[in-house]
Amino acid sequence: METLTEQKINYETYLQIDKLLSAQQLLSSHHDEMLFILIHQIYELWFKELLHELEEVIRCFQNGNIQRSIKVLKRIETIQSVLIKQIDVLETMTPTEFATFRDNLRPASGFQSVQFREVEFMSGLKNPKFLKFFEAFPALKERLEKRLASPTLYDYFLRLLKSQGFNIPETVLNRDVSTPYEANDDVLKVIQSIYQEFNRYGDLYLLCEALLNYDEQFNFWRYRHVKMVERTIGMKTGTGGSTGAQYLASTLTDQFFPELWKVRDLIGSY
């Protein structure tokens, strides 16, 4: 018979700490490799939580629950600020320290983070070229293909606007969701009216701003990552075969929700 202490929830077993703490398999004896592995694993845990919360935002949009979607986006933004800040820790590793064990990692690369790409696909950056990095992992490729074929956060946002009586064109609502979203003038006018009539559409205005914060924070992470890459490996090519910092810098202009940026051009005088 189980004793009282065995029946109680146990910190170790509930959180599966043994599994977590046995997942750091170093390939070198270099002191800094532990930090390198742990920080990536920590990112992956946070990416898991981000996907979980983004799915909740979509559910809120489907249920017309604007207030809760703003609350969940606030949590997402807070997690993002942690993701950005964490780069400070990795920057305490010098280029020489990283160079000591970098060659062992080839051809492993951030390109193979399925969760990062899932976040991007969900948020609107649909680019099938990234599927090729998962050829050796059919289950992961399938996950990503599902995200590619599913409507994005913004598609659900536009459906929410339609359900609130706004004029979102049928061509936009029935678009091929596996392709990148193309900005639309009618949608832009809807967003403009939300921004210009705060007293009438206050909740939707706050939601637009919460989405914009998410988009902007993602960009801040990209910026910190490319700068960290530059100061650690300079302009060398990446272990995943890209041009490295040069490629990463080209992603700095990526936007999840172009109309939420574009609307600023239309407000006020030139």
Ligand code: HEM
């Ligand atoms: C010393 C530390 C790091 C270096 C030198 C580095 C370097 C790079 C480079 C050169 C690329 C371009 C792809 C390639 O050719 O491999 C890349 C992509 C990427 N890295 Fe890092 N990285 C570092 C740390 C991290 C960390 C901590 C994360 C957290 C998850 C991360 C996530 C990613 C992701 C998701 C991509 C794909 C980005 C995209 O396609 O837009 N990296 N990294």
